[in-house]
Amino acid sequence: MKIKCLVVDDEKLAQDVLIHHISKFDILQLEGVCNNVFELISFLNKNSEIDLIFLDIKMPEINGTDFVKMFKDPPTIIYTTAYDQYAVDAFDQNALDYLLKPISLDRFSKSIQKATKIVLDQKDPTPPVVEKKDDTFYVKSEKRLVKIDPDELVFIEGMGNYVCLHTETDKIILHSTLSAIAEDLNHLDHICRVHKSFFINLNKIKHIEQHVIIMTKNKNIPIGSSYREQVYEKLNII
Numbered sequence: 534m535k536i537k538c539l540v541v542d543d544e545k546l547a548q549d550v551l552i553h554h555i556s557k558f559d560i561l562q563l564e565g566v567c568n569n570v571f572e573l574i575s576f577l578n579k580n581s582e583i584d585l586i587f588l589d590i591k592m593p594e595i596n597g598t599d600f601v602k603m604f605k606d607p608p609t610i611i612y613t614t615a616y617d618q619y620a621v622d623a624f625d626q627n628a629l630d631y632l633l634k635p636i637s638l639d640r641f642s643k644s645i646q647k648a649t650k651i652v653l654d655q656k657d658p659t660p661p662v663v664e665k666k667d668d669t670f671y672v673k674s675e676k677r678l679v680k681i682d683p684d685e686l687v688f689i690e691g692m693g694n695y696v697c698l699h700t701e702t703d704k705i706i707l708h709s710t711l712s713a714i715a716e717d718l719n720h721l722d723h724i725c726r727v728h729k730s731f732f733i734n735l736n737k738i739k740h741i742e743q744h745v746i747i748m749t750k751n752k753n754i755p756i757g758s759s760y761r762e763q764v765y766e767k768l769n770i771i
Contacts, residue, residue: 535562
């Protein structure tokens, strides 16, 4: 990925210095050179993908800081100037950097290090890593403690004083009641009670026919009349 940049300066020598420095960095791709702000505006109107501008401040008719004030959402700016008195205005405009002429390659390099991080993050923002919450729990089945991943559950069936947890590949029977384990399941949005005798994993539904849910194990589970409203509210029906 390249940082597409533009040089704007009314002095040929200053342009040549920047062109030379830019050529030393593979990350930079020089798209053009402008001699004044009018050429810069014309260039940007035709080329909207410029990421970074090396912008001289003191230029004829319109200076660099005036351009930034008048141009809505300009690309990232690195000011280049022989005059240090403009520094405060430059940073008030959130300029990335302020390079005093003559610009050494070493100082230019430090500026590009900043630009690389900031500009590339804007071009290809990496979404934050969201850690998956561990919702696994253990149930006592016979003389064993069995680890249950709620995402792997298909449905939970109440059978009097026993509960059967059905996964795609197994079923685990424990001595308990649906009412007893209901509180432990309330925080799981994808586990929903649909009948006095059943909880289901909403992500394991194949389809629904006349208030009967067909699950991935081809188990038909009725939706109890007192649960219908809350069940249909949870379904993404379009």
